[in-house]
Amino acid sequence: MKKINIVKQIQNNIEQHQLFESADILVVAASAGVDSQVLLESLAQIHDCSKVIVVHINHDMRPQAADEAEFVAKQAASYGFSYEALTWIKAKHPQSGVEAAGRTIRYQFLKKIAHKYQATKILTAHHANDLAETFLMKLFRGGRWEQLASIRWSRTFDEQSSLVRPMLNIPKAQLIEYAKINALPWFEDESNQDLIYTRNRIRNTILPQIMAENGDALNQINQYAKQISDVDTMIKEQVSLYLKMIQKTQDWQQIPRTWFQATLKEYLAIKLPNVSIKQAQLQQIEHLYYNVNHPNGRIRLNQEYELVKTYKKLDLLAITIKANQQQNLVDNVITLNEWYLLPNGGKFIVKQKTTQPQDLNNNAIIIPFHLEPNAWPLHLRNRKRGDKLTLKNGHQKVTRVLIDAKVPIEERDLISIMVDAHDQVLWVVGYKANWVNADQVNYEVHYIPEIK
Structure with missing residues (x-):
């Protein structure tokens, strides 16, 4: 594996992908793991330490969780960073869906801290292995092709801030090597070895086998993800033009059929940001719209909304509103x-x-x-x-x-x-x-x- 200067690589990534500026206030989501510790040590060298806020969430899942929280606090203080922490005690965990609930807790707390400090950037320590693992998970699970773009360098977090990952092209092995050379301490999460979880099986079994076949597999997977991301960006730009046409007339026949599903998906994402539209629903709507034997029809999206075809037009209707209208006839x-x-x-x-x-x-x-x-x-x-x-x-x-x-x-x-x-x-x-x-x-x- 080619050795790289980690700090220099992170600097290059920040500049190349325009992740943040020197004046930006940064909130850093940090664990006690090696990837977070390398990110913190690097930021101490390249950014104003008074503009860095380290955030740690103790999920109270393991006996060492409290020790890890104390460790992250000490590391943040040693660099002159501000520190904010949250403990999500086990008694408040749901009986099922703990992982999803934990993700919600993390994001809510990060949003709270970002607003408290008026930070515009939230950093995570995702690296090349994380991207490859996520790519493979989504490939195995199936779904829409653009999801294979996996983890992106940056994305919108909320109306105020963006989520950025400055180490996305750096393999974990190089992070470990850098930490050892520079005597950086870290904690190992033993739960990462539990093969009951899909990601752990990919991380510890499948991805190592792929890399044994091709030592450059991490880079190649990441390049595929980048190409998919680039194509997705181009598609979104074209779709935005079609959406402007739709807003004027609601006449979907103006849209080439090859662009119908992509345009419809974005249209529904804008209109119903909290509703998950499945690929099968997009296919059903396309089939209905282009079925000349049925000039009218409707497809229910969920309990509240339906998409109604009326000749050339498609209209999104709130089912509850329609019911109220009928009562007033x-x-x-x-x-x-x-x-x-x-x-x-x-x-x-x-x-x-x-x-x-x-x-x-x-x-x-x-x-x-x-x-x-x-x-x-x-x-x-x-x-x-x-x-x-x-x-x-x-x-x-x-x-x-x-x-x-x-x-x-x-x-x-x-x-x-x-x-x-x-x-x-x-x-x-x-x-x-x-x-x-x-x-x-x-x-x-x-x-x-x-x-x-």
């Missing part, structure tokens, strides 16, 4: 010669037909009807399954009326339906009415689509 008895306001902002009035001149609004649409005395009272109600209009030569389902009018599927249950006393449909308000013989017209609806 009209259900009124219609009285002759009274104006009725509609949810869409329009209005109408029912009048008896007369040969006398009437004071009509010039914007009104006149809709003729023939109503027998037993047709009263008329009602406005919601659409029902099986509703249909009477035409000159048959019937037409209300659903077909709305489809032909290209009414979005999520709006169809909001359309008002005028019916007679026998619940027979007379008028799909704003769209189509029953056919009537001109000689039999005895009532008229004066309909104004929008109130001016």
